[in-house]
Amino acid sequence: MLRYAISAIALLYAINSFPLTCTARQPNILMICVDDLKPTIGCFGDQFAVTPNIDQLAQRGLLFKAAYCNQAVCSPSRNALMTGLRPQTLGIYDLGTHFRIAAPDATTMTQHFIRHGYVAEGMGKIYHIGHGNYDDKLSWTTPFWRPRAAGYALPSNQGKSQFSGNNDSRGPATESADVSDETYADGLIAHEAIERLTKFSKNPAQPFFLAVGFQKPHLPFVSPKKYWDLYDADDLPMPEVLIPPKDAPSYAPTSGGELRTYSDMQNGPIDAEKTRLLIHGYYAATSFIDAQLGKVIAAVDELKLNDSTIIVLWGDHGWHLGDHGMWCKHTNYEQAARIPVIIVAPQCTPGVSTQSFLETVDIFPTLAELAGLPAPANIDGQSAAKVLKDPKTFSRQFVTHVYPRNDRLGRAIRDERYRLVEWKVPGDKALNAEIELYDYQTDPLETKNVAEQFPSIVAAMREKLSQQPEAKSSLKVKQNTAPSAKPPQSVSPDRSAMFKRRDQNNDGYLTLEEFLTGQPDPERAPARFPRFDTNGDGQLTVEEFVKSGK
Numbered sequence: 158m159l160r161y162a163i164s165a166i167a168l169l170y171a172i173n174s175f176p177l178t179c180t181a182r183q184p185n186i187l188m189i190c191v192d193d194l195k196p197t198i199g200c201f202g203d204q205f206a207v208t209p210n211i212d213q214l215a216q217r218g219l220l221f222k223a224a225y226c227n228q229a230v231c232s233p234s235r236n237a238l239m240t241g242l243r244p245q246t247l248g249i250y251d252l253g254t255h256f257r258i259a260a261p262d263a264t265t266m267t268q269h270f271i272r273h274g275y276v277a278e279g280m281g282k283i284y285h286i287g288h289g290n291y292d293d294k295l296s297w298t299t300p301f302w303r304p305r306a307a308g309y310a311l312p313s314n315q316g317k318s319q320f321s322g323n324n325d326s327r328g329p330a331t332e333s334a335d336v337s338d339e340t341y342a343d344g345l346i347a348h349e350a351i352e353r354l355t356k357f358s359k360n361p362a363q364p365f366f367l368a369v370g371f372q373k374p375h376l377p378f379v380s381p382k383k384y385w386d387l388y389d390a391d392d393l394p395m396p397e398v399l400i401p402p403k404d405a406p407s408y409a410p411t412s413g414g415e416l417r418t419y420s421d422m423q424n425g426p427i428d429a430e431k432t433r434l435l436i437h438g439y440y441a442a443t444s445f446i447d448a449q450l451g452k453v454i455a456a457v458d459e460l461k462l463n464d465s466t467i468i469v470l471w472g473d474h475g476w477h478l479g480d481h482g483m484w485c486k487h488t489n490y491e492q493a494a495r496i497p498v499i500i501v502a503p504q505c506t507p508g509v510s511t512q513s514f515l516e517t518v519d520i521f522p523t524l525a526e527l528a529g530l531p532a533p534a535n536i537d538g539q540s541a542a543k544v545l546k547d548p549k550t551f552s553r554q555f556v557t558h559v560y561p562r563n564d565r566l567g568r569a570i571r572d573e574r575y576r577l578v579e580w581k582v583p584g585d586k587a588l589n590a591e592i593e594l595y596d597y598q599t600d601p602l603e604t605k606n607v608a609e610q611f612p613s614i615v616a617a618m619r620e621k622l623s624q625q626p627e628a629k630s631s632l633k634v635k636q637n638t639a640p641s642a643k644p645p646q647s648v649s650p651d652r653s654a655m656f657k658r659r660d661q662n663n664d665g666y667l668t669l670e671e672f673l674t675g676q677p678d679p680e681r682a683p684a685r686f687p688r689f690d691t692n693g694d695g696q697l698t699v700e701e702f703v704k705s706g707k
Contacts, residue, residue: 182364183273183274183528183530184465184467184502184503184527184528184529185357185365185366185367185462185465185466185467186270186275186364186365186366186367186466186469186524187354187367187369187453187457187466187467187468187469188366188367188368188369188468188471188520188524189370189371189450189453189470189471190235190281190282190369190370190471191370191371191373191374191446191450191471191472191473191497192231192370192372192373192374192375192472192473193373193374193376193473193474193476193486194374194443194472194473194476194496195472195474195475195476195478195492195495195496195497196495196497197440197443197478198211198447198497199211199212200212200216200499201220201222201497205392205393205394205440206440206443206444207387207440207444207447208447209447210447210448210451210454211447211450211470211497211499213451214450214468214499214501215499215508216507217468217501217508218468218499218501218507218508219500219501219509219545220498220499220511221497221498221499221500221510221511221541222510222511222512223511223513223515223556224495224496224514224517225494225495225496225514225516225556225558226472226473226495226496226516226517226558227243227244227517227558227559228244228250228558228559228560229486229487229488229489229493229560230250230252230474230486230560231285231473232249232252232253232254232284232285232288233247233249233250233251234473234474235283235284235285235473236249236256236284237516237517238266238471238473238517238518238521239256239265239266239267239521240256240260240263240265240266240518240521241533241537242256242260242263242518242536242537243518243537243559245568245583245625245626245628245629246537246629247259247629248628248629248630248631248632249631249632250559250560250561250631251288251631252285252287252288252289252290253288253290254290254632255291256293257293258632259632264533264534265293265295265296266296266520266521266524266533267296267366267368268295268296269521270366270525270528271298271366273530273531275366276298276357276364276365276366277365277366277367277368278297278299278302278365278366278368279296279297279301279302279367279370280302280303280304280349280350280353280368280369280370281302281304281343281369281370281371281372282372283301283368283370284296286303287669289674302349304345305345306340306341306344306345307696308327308328308377308379309328309329309332309334309379310332310334310336310340310379311332311334314328314329314332315328327376327377327418327419327420328377328419329377329419330376330377330378330419330434330438331377331379331434331435331437331438332377332378333379333380333382333385334379335382336381336382337381338381338445338448338449341373341379341381342372343372343446343449344449346370346372347369347371347449347450347452347453348452350369350453353367354456354457354460354462355456355460357462358462361465364528369453371446371449373442373443373445374442374443374445374446374476376419378439378441379438379442380441380442380444380445381445384441384442384448385437385438385441387440387441387444388437388441388444390433390436390437391433393433393436393437393440394436395429395433396480396481396482397602398480398481398603398604399479399482400481401482402481402490402595402603402604403604403605403606404605404606404608404609405593405606406580406593408565409488409489409562409567409578409580409593410481410482410483410488411477411484411485411486411488413427415487416435416484432479435478435479435484436479439478450470467500467502467503467524467527468500468501468502469499469500469524470497470498470499470500471497471498471520472496472497472498473496474486474493474496475491475492475493475494475495476492476493477490477492477493478492480492487560489558489560489567489578489593491576491597491603494558494569494571496517498515498520500523500527500545502545504542504545504546505545505548510548511548511549513541513544513548513550513551513553514551514552514553514554514555514556514571515544515552516537516538516553516556516557516558517538518536518537519538519541519552519553520538521533521536521538522538522540523538523540523541525540526540526542527545539552539553540552541553554572555570555571555572555621556570556571557569557570557622557625558571561631564582565580565581565582566580566581566582566628566631567580567593568622568628570618572618574596574597574598575595575596575597575614575618576593576594576595576597577592577593577594577615577618577622578592579591579592579619580592580593583627583629583630587619587623592608592615592619593606593608594606594607594608594614594615595607596611652702653699653703655702656697656699656702656703659671659672659674665698665699666696666697666698667697667702668696669686672686672689672697672702688705689702689705
């Protein structure tokens with residue numbers, strides 16, 4: 158009996174230690190992530206956007222009109238996508254804290270697929286890499302790929318970055334250059350995605366999960382001139398509401414500090430002229446990404462992968478384009494929280510839309526069910542696969558998302574008519590919270606907080622919010638720690654080895670974020686970067702790093 162028990166234990170160990178093979182051919186997954194993409198897209202109702210490829214993609218699948226991020230900032234939103242865990246579950250609300258510090262044993266979306274026989278490869282921007290954060294190697298079967306491209310194409314814009322303490326200037330906020338798509342990173346990402354799809358097509362028996370992360374329309378709004386020429390700037394919509402919501406807490410809006418780090422946006426108000434330039438740049442960058450997406454989808458069709466591949470388009474969060482006098486993301490308001498999501502799968506009726514609510518954390522379990530995999534365990538997300546079969550059904554009656562302000566956390570709940578935001582210190586008494594309430598039926602532009610006028614609605618929505626676990630306090634880990642003692646002067650550090658340790662994606666270059674990793678003087682270190690970057694291309698070679706550091 159003991160021998161049989163040992164054999165059973167050995168069998169269980171083997172099952173849990175190696176990827177599971179598929180008993181039948183599973184569908185491929187192509188997940189396209191776009192940074193800072195809000196629903197300024199034709200198929201989402203934007204009359205100005207020139208986005209023919211995303212519009213065509215929507216005609217092939219299901220468009221989610223009521224999809225929302227779990228936090229309107231890059232890293233927490235992407236953690237939610239890949240782990241199925243909300244930021245308030247992880248206790249991670251910043252850019253620099255890696256999700257495995259909070260959940261070391263988490264099984265990510267691509268890990269789940271790998272364990273069931275898939276190969277999983279990624280490129281561009283999937284996880285947030287930078288600000289001390291780094292990729293998750295367990296999520297991929299091959300090393301993650303990032304492009305080598307300068308941030309600006311025009312020589313006049315290159316080498317302008319200046320760093321002084323915590324204040325940095327990243328060059329201008331926009332660029333229109335008469336160059337090819339491949340001059341910028343996203344053109345290279347599209348090319349690499351096509352190369353990977355071509356490779357996968359040669360082994361049709363092996364299912365793949367390909368994650369393609371485009372970087373625009375994130376600031377700076379740079380794109381080839383031909384995409385700027387698609388628009389007449391004077392015809393583009395300007396913001397209607399220029400002040401924050403009346404009676405909202407003073408800390409609820411965003412200051413737009415990210416925009417202010419760009420050289421031509423640092424001083425003075427963002428007036429009508431600058432606003433029009435930025436909106437033009439955002440739409441141009443969106444059309445640029447639309448064209449790159451079109452190339453990738455065309456390759457899927459040309460390689461005859463379309464019948465065997467589930468496609469999902471996901472934007473990590475929205476973006477304020479001057480509405481309420483706000484820029485960038487970093488709020489709980491509609492323009493920052495609502496995202497575009499399209500899913501193309503055999504289970505769905507093509508060319509339709511749904512009002513069913515969807516959170517970013519729902520993507521993981523939805524793709525698992527559509528692919529016929531077991532449901533992931535111990536996550537916050539829930540599958541919306543049934544909505545693809547019947548778009549009139551609802552997988553959720555409301556969504557929740559968060560945004561932190563100093564020691565407070567704004568937990569938001571959004572249903573068909575209202576959004577409530579409960580601002581309080583995690584763990585504090587509910588009676589100490591400040592409340593926002595917006596009625597989108599009577600006030601779609603969020604001009605006034607009406608919490609005091611509708612106490613019964615506030616109570617009902619807070620009751621729904623209370624059904625979720627209390628949010629965790631922010632888990633922050635110092636990425637850069639000063640050494641306890643200075644090394645002896647006679648010791649000369651091996652700068653080549655230091656370079657390799659910082660080069661987290663092994664591409665032979667250091668970005669500013671990689672350069673700052675492990676610096677003993679994080680407040681002063683950014684000022685050294687331009688001196689090291691002798692050719693002003695925004696990244697360091699090993700020669701620049703070694704020579705400049707001596």
